[in-house]
Amino acid sequence: GIQVEQSPPDLILQEGANSTLRCNFSDSVNNLQWFHQNPWGQLINLFYIPSGTKQNGRLSATTVATERYSLLYISSSQTTDSGVYFCAVPHSGAGSYQLTFGKGTKLSVIP
Amino acid sequence: EAGVAQSPRYKIIEKRQSVAFWCNPISGHATLYWYQQILGQGPKLLIQFQNNGVVDDSQLPKDRFSAERLKGVDSTLKIQPAKLEDSAVYLCASSLVWGATIDEQYFGPGTRLTVT
Numbered sequence: 001g002i003q004v005e006q007s008p009p010d011l012i013l014q015e016g017a018n019s020t021l022r023c024n025f026s027d028s029v030n031n032l033q034w035f036h037q038n039p040w041g042q043l044i045n046l047f048y049i050p051s052g053t054k055q056n057g058r059l060s061a062t063t064v065a066t067e068r069y070s071l072l073y074i075s076s077s078q079t080t081d082s083g084v085y086f087c088a089v090p091h092s093g094a095g096s097y098q099l100t101f102g103k104g105t106k107l108s109v110i111p
Numbered sequence: 112e113a114g115v116a117q118s119p120r121y122k123i124i125e126k127r128q129s130v131a132f133w134c135n136p137i138s139g140h141a142t143l144y145w146y147q148q149i150l151g152q153g154p155k156l157l158i159q160f161q162n163n164g165v166v167d168d169s170q171l172p173k174d175r176f177s178a179e180r181l182k183g184v185d186s187t188l189k190i191q192p193a194k195l196e197d198s199a200v201y202l203c204a205s206s207l208v209w210g211a212t213i214d215e216q217y218f219g220p221g222t223r224l225t226v227t
Contacts, residue, residue, distance in 0.1 A: 004153075033215060041200055043154075043218035086153055098144070098167065099204075099216060101153025 006102035021072040023087035115219035129191035136205030144204040
């Protein structure tokens, strides 16, 4: 099946700093989702981005499907940005399109 | 628009007991998914429904896990009997369409299960 690798696994930032999270995938995909899992376990949709660049406030994402990677940019980080960031791609198997998740990047933003 | 609803939010049971989780997807979403998330890992699909039919249950441990989606709306996931390794967060997700268009999935708050 498709492999999804995220880096770095852990990241500690001072409040106000910027960061870039990376997601590599082993096969061609026709969509990709970024999620933020908050400390209470809720998975929050950030971006649905099969290709190109999207922006939402302080967050933006870029997917280069031909090179099999996606980047999530967080600018001017805040303590509420803490949590785990997952990227996920659909994997066609057994007739379904399940999402295959990476292991996540754990972000800690300190005041 | 209301999101995906799940209950209970937390459950603690002893091994060999049974437990059931409930999910109500976003209104109008035909596809419903159950994922299992073990601590420190990303979620993994257990079962996918399209309306009230099973599309993929290849990763569901069928000797102890069962799921149904009556009337193509709400769904329940059951574990009987539970094992220690079933301790995890169980996430329900839904999407509008499936098939020709791979649609965005939306997740509920999850049920955190602890088996002692």
